[in-house]
Amino acid sequence: MAETEQKSPVITLIDLVWEHTNVAIGRSNLRRQTALKDALRLAISAGMPFAKDDCTKLATRHGVRYTSWCPWGADAESQVYAYAVSCGNEQAARSWETLQKRRPFTSKSIVGNRSQGRLAVGNKFDFQEETFTVTSFAESGAYLVACTYHPQPRGTYAPLKIAKRLRITHEMLRANLGCKHEWLEKSDYNEKWCPKCHTVEMLVTRKEILAMPMEQRREILAKQSAAFVEDHPDYFEGLLED
Secondary structure, rough: OOOOOOHHHHHHHHHHHHOOOHHHHHHHHHHHHHHHHHHHHHHHOOOOOOOOOHHHOOOOOOOOHHHOOHHOOOOOHHHHHHHHHHHOOOHHHHHHHHHHHHOEEEEEEEEOOOOEEEOOOOOOEEEEEEEEEEEEEEEOOOOOOEEEOOOOOOOOOOOOOOEEEEEEEEHHHHHOOOOOOOEOOOOOOOOOOOOOOOOEEEEOOOHHHOOOOOHHHHHHHHHOHHHHHHHHHHHOOOOOOO
């Protein structure tokens, strides 16, 4: 790590836990792994600010030392992303999406404490007149996998039996809204939004931007909100390259 690197609060916290765990007590890998997981969840639930690349740094820094603890294991989506979504820490959620190179999947018909927002593993949402549960995300980020289940008789505790499994894309989620958009322009940004379903799109398309001179491209992109850029990273890739 370069000496001049400015570490974020989250990286600082995790590094402190890594360096000082087991100092006062005998060595235990399990204790260290548990402490690291607890520290990350504390950072999320406390509402600490996450830099866009924090999760990427945690997954790669110091060789492989972070790959042995749970956030980068099989249940990482529930330990990190789903927890960030449930806590309402959007910066943590976006940092995880950056690591996964995935756009957020959102719904306006989530069942439970939240009615709309990001979908994470375990979330239930209404889709095509049925209630689905998110079970996983494609590694490519192109779709999420969601299932419906056969009803269980009361008092039984057998594993749920899948009734239907779907691969659901961003386009399918948007189509499910059934919204006839009434676009309003955002005065300060190169964006338009629908107040009925909260969909946000660019006023000037990617194809139109690529046809512009470089100076004009910079002017257009300077009017893009940070949240829109973070939620659509692929859309802006290469727009400032000749």
